[in-house]
Amino acid sequence: MSLFWYFCMLYKFGIKLLQFVGIKLLQFELRLVFFSQLLVVKYINELVEANKEGGKTIFDGTFLNRSSWDAALLAASTTLSAMKYLLDGHGNIAYALVRPPGHHAQPTQADGYCFLNNAGIAVHLALNSSCEKVAVVDINVHYRNGTAQGFYESNKVLTIFLHMNHGSWGPHHPQSRVIDELGDGEGFGYNLNMPLPNGTAIEKFEPDMMVLVVGKDSSVVS
Numbered sequence: 001m002s003l004f005w006y007f008c009m010l011y012k013f014g015i016k017l018l019q020f021v022g023i024k025l026l027q028f029e030l031r032l033v034f035f036s037q038l039l040v041v042k043y044i045n046e047l048v049e050a051n052k053e054g055g056k057t058i059f060d061g062t063f064l065n066r067s068s069w070d071a072a073l074l075a076a077s078t079t080l081s082a083m084k085y086l087l088d089g090h091g092n093i094a095y096a097l098v099r100p101p102g103h104h105a106q107p108t109q110a111d112g113y114c115f116l117n118n119a120g121i122a123v124h125l126a127l128n129s130s131c132e133k134v135a136v137v138d139i140n141v142h143y144r145n146g147t148a149q150g151f152y153e154s155n156k157v158l159t160i161f162l163h164m165n166h167g168s169w170g171p172h173h174p175q176s177r178v179i180d181e182l183g184d185g186e187g188f189g190y191n192l193n194m195p196l197p198n199g200t201a202i203e204k205f206e207p208d209m210m211v212l213v214v215g216k217d218s219s220v221v222s
Contacts, residue, residue: 043108047072047115058110068100072115075100079118080125086209087129096122103144103213111146119213120150123157126209132156135207139163140215143193147213153187158205160192 050056051069058064075098082094096118103119104112123134135158136151138144143163151157183191192201202210 037107039108044116047110062110062113064110064115068115072100072102074098075102076116076118076121079122083122083125083209087126087131101213101215103138103140103147103215104142105146106149107146109146112142114146117146117150119211120147123151123211126211127156131208133158133205133207133209135202135205135210136160136213137202137210138213138215140213142215144213144215148181148191148193151187152183152191153185154183155186155190157187158190158192158201158207160201163193 047064047069050064051066055063055065055068075096078098079096079102082096085091085094098118100114102114102117102121105114105117105120107117107120119136119138123136126134133156136147137160138147139162144161148159148161151159179194181191181193182189
């Protein structure tokens with residue numbers, strides 16, 4: 001065998017080792033963010049096990065294949081890194097270009113090709129750090145039901161969503177996107193499903209951090 005062959009084998013092994021360690025660290029970081037939310041940790045563990053078994057059909061239209069979990073973890077970790085960059089004082093704005101988007105994923109339910117809610121995870125990191133309140137602005141063709149569900153009873157997060165006028169997609173997507181969905185309990189009035197004048201609601205809310213999520217569906221012209 002040539003030295004080049006040995007070098008290639010070592011390089012291939014090193015890449016696989018880095019991937020293995022990296023995935024383990026990302027899964028640990030996710031559990032750490034949600035350490036007090038046992039149902040969310042249980043859901044993450046279920047996805048980890050489904051990935052080990054080679055994939056799973058979550059429900060019609062959403063499938064976890066052999067590459068889905070790694071992609072979801074990388075998207076979530078990239079978004080967390082962007083938020084941490086801001087929280088550590090390195091800048092005033094950060095942009096996470098990731099796929100899958102995540103905003104249909106509910107706290108304990110995958111939905112709309114999304115398994116982890118990237119923006120929601122970043123919001124939790126901000127709230128667990130120095131931010132008392134966070135505003136989320138999501139602009140997309142489809143209603144971002146997962147993000148709404150995640151903070152529906154919270155007065156710490158103002159969620160504002162501009163989206164196409166469509167109804168529920170089925171039993172796994174019960175939120176209907178209507179303007180009457182304003183939140184529950186302490187979160188009543190902090191979930192806004194309507195077009196609003198630029199900046200008015202955000203300025204009144206006075207958030208410490210703002211998360212802007214922009215879907216790309218509407219960029220396709222037929």
